[in-house]
Amino acid sequence: MLIPTGFWSYTSSDENSSRGKLSLLRSLLSQELQQQIGRRPTVVIWQDVAAIPPGSEWEQQIRSAIGETSFIIPIITPAFLQSEWCSQEIDLFRLRENELKSKRLIFPIHFIDTSHIEERNPDECYSASTLQILKSRQWVDFRNLRLQNYESAEVGQFLEHLAKSIRSSLREVDKSDAPRSKPTINEHLTVGAQNNSSTVIKNHTPSKIEVIREG
Template sequence: MSYTALKDVWGTVGKFHEHLEVELKKKTGDRDLVFFRDKSAIHAGDAFEKVIFDALDSAKLLLVLLSPTWLSSDWCKREYKLFREGSQRKGTNRPIVPVMWDRVSAEDAAHREEKKILAELSQLQIFEWNDLQYADWTSPELSGDRNS
């Protein structure tokens, strides 16, 4: 999952990550599913760049929490490019799944590289997150589990 740390100041990304991981495991039955997120996967003393690069190289998909700050973040752009280049190098078609975390427009793309990335992401189906961002994660309506 690629996002800016600023988006997790109130723990929103952490809650999203936990909920999504649980729901994916329930829906797929894959109890060994690994959902990489830097805050939970990188520990004191780890060579964090290597951990991130290895995770990007082995990931089956990249979830992008798209926002103006993501688009301008050097780290996020680097993660995106490494994932995409790794897919091309391996000859695989690993999906990139953009989630519109905060509304992004062409005006948010200040540099040529950002315009290129935004154009590439705009060609993909983008999940609109804005309506659910501050939802109650314990709500049965949100999880689809109406028996809870």
């Protein structure tokens, strides 16, 4: 099975508007996936929470992170579809999928309704081709749950279903294609050692991103 290292692809504007619910959802999914897999290997889901303009070093760190992950979870919203960088993250991960010889490692979460989006309108959709790629994958629908209590049974069932889908896809990939160690992005990144916790990338300066563990 591939090492369960994922990438949380979303916009900071959605994180701010939801008052941190995207980070909470990522943390809960990470915990559920860990339960579905067991104590080992450790689940890591990278999350860039820095609301900063992309710069060359920052972009390289994100590119490196995506290049070392086994799955990606795009949080689909109108803002996501308008985002140039979110589109690039999907394109970058498609290259990673090709390396892993799998087309089942993108797990879109439909967080806010996008049925009204005109994909040929660049003001509404940055990349029509990226949207078509996303549409070709099986979306999981969170639209009716996003305003609920995230500790509710309904949200728990949603997370269980998604975690099982991720686990199943990671197991299907040939072990010869799996990463052999936990990601080491570069000298600016450090990873905590506590098991049974999730991982988030936090920015302290535009040129340094530190990976820390959430307790």
